[in-house]
Each structure stands twice: as structure tokens, then as C-alpha cells.
Amino acid sequence: MAKILIIEDEVSIQKLLTYDLQQAGFEVNSALDGLTGLEMAKQNDYDLILLDLMLPKLDGIEVCRRLRKRNDDVYIIILTARDDEYDKIIGLDTGADDYMTKPFSPREVIARIKAGLRRKMKVSNMIKYKNLSVDLNRHELYINNEPVSLTNKEYDLLLFLLKNKGIVLSRDILLEKLWGFEYDGDTRIVDVHIFKLREKLTKSNITIVTKRGLGYMLEEETNDKN
Numbered sequence: 204m205a206k207i208l209i210i211e212d213e214v215s216i217q218k219l220l221t222y223d224l225q226q227a228g229f230e231v232n233s234a235l236d237g238l239t240g241l242e243m244a245k246q247n248d249y250d251l252i253l254l255d256l257m258l259p260k261l262d263g264i265e266v267c268r269r270l271r272k273r274n275d276d277v278y279i280i281i282l283t284a285r286d287d288e289y290d291k292i293i294g295l296d297t298g299a300d301d302y303m304t305k306p307f308s309p310r311e312v313i314a315r316i317k318a319g320l321r322r323k324m325k326v327s328n329m330i331k332y333k334n335l336s337v338d339l340n341r342h343e344l345y346i347n348n349e350p351v352s353l354t355n356k357e358y359d360l361l362l363f364l365l366k367n368k369g370i371v372l373s374r375d376i377l378l379e380k381l382w383g384f385e386y387d388g389d390t391r392i393v394d395v396h397i398f399k400l401r402e403k404l405t406k407s408n409i410t411i412v413t414k415r416g417l418g419y420m421l422e423e424e425t426n427d428k429n
């Protein structure tokens with residue numbers, strides 16, 4: 204089920220929202236100030252955030268701005284205390300996806316959340332694995348939500364390894380799939396690309412292992428590395 208974060212400092216509203224969303228079957232976390240909310244959003248993979256604008260420590264606009272700066276594509280619905288055009292415009296300008304004006308009914312919130320989640324599923328096309336995410340629409344890699352620049356070949360190689368994780372891939376298979384021709388010469392071209400890709404994945408918690416005489420395999424990092 205979808206995971207939702209509520210960042211709202213008015214305890215009564217926060218509790219009510221939590222209750223309503225849990226009743227609707229969502230997994231719910233909550234924070235009472237902007238800074239805590241931002242940290243929680245960084246450390247968890249939420250599908251949607253309900254974000255109040257007037258918050259202690261860090262206001263909602265700033266929370267939104269910082270999340271978008273990290274290329275976090277979480278769906279954000281801002282909650283405004285009054286029908287303030289200015290707040291809405293700033294919020295949407297900063298990258299929020301939708302807004303709601305208080306007071307709102309539980310049914311209204313849940314309908315908006317469901318619509319948001321549906322829209323998000325259509326738009327985003329991400330592969331996520333451990334602390335790594337690949338945006339298939341933009342051909343971009345993120346490690347801990349930080350962009351990492353890859354060449355086209357490195358990108359294709361990573362994607363192929365990700366789709367076949369846990370499977371040993373021979374140099375011949377990699378050549379055929381990624382270079383697209385019967386290669387009768389030096390397979391070191393594969394080794395070179397694996398080497399470069401590994402360098403770019405040093406901050407990730409995944410490892411491309413060499414299976415001597417067999418090829419390469421993408422696997423999860425373990426403590427007992429050989």
C-alpha cells in the first residue's frame with residue numbers, strides 16, 4: 204500500500220488525517236515540523252506527502268524546494284490555512300503537485316490522494332533498487348537521489364545488469380546485447396566499461412562482481428566481500 208507522510212504542526216489536524224488515511228488503508232508517518240519532515244522524506248521512500256505551509260523550523264515552501272532540488276519526485280499536496288492565492292502559486296511554482304485549502308473533509312483528502320497516486324504512476328517511470336534509482340524517461344541515474352552522470356553505454360550496461368541482477372552475464376552476452384554485433388575480437392571493451400561503471404557506483408550499496416572465467420553479475424553488497 205502507498206506510504207504517506209503528513210507534515211503538519213497542528214496536532215488535531217495531524218491526528219485526524221492520520222486516522223482517516225489509515226482507515227483508508229494507507230501507511231502513514233507524520234512530522235510536526237518542517238525539518239523533521241524533510242529528514243523523514245530523505246530517509247524513506249514516500250509515495251506522497253501532505254505538506255502544511257506554515258510550519259516551525261522550516262516552512263513548507265522550503266521543504267518542497269529542498270526535496271525537488273534533490274530530484275525527489277514524491278507527489279506533494281500542499282495544505283494552505285486559508286484561501287490564499289499567493290501561497291498556492293508559490294507552492295506550485297516550487298514544485299508541489301496539488302494543493303488543498305483547509306478545512307477539508309476526509310473524503311476530499313482521500314479522493315485527492317488517490318488521484319495524485321494514479322497520476323504519479325502514469326508519469327514516473329523509475330527503476331529503484333537499494334539506494335539507486337534510474338529514471339527511464341530521462342535516462343538518468345541517481346544515487347541517494349543525487350544525479351550521477353553516465354555515458355550512454357554505461358547507462359545501457361547498468362540497466363541490463365539491473366534487469367538481470369543475480370544472474371552471471373558473460374562478456375559475449377554483454378557484447379551482443381549492448382554493442383549489438385558479433386564481436387570476434389577483444390572483449391576488453393566490456394571490462395573497460397564495467398570498470399568505469401564501478402567507479403561511478405562507489406557511493407551506491409550495490410556491487411558488480413566479477414565471476415572469474417564467467418563474466419559479471421550485479422548483486423547486493425554484503426559484509427563478507429571476497
Ligand code: CA
Pocket residue numbers: 211212213255256257258
Ligand atoms: Ca501550520
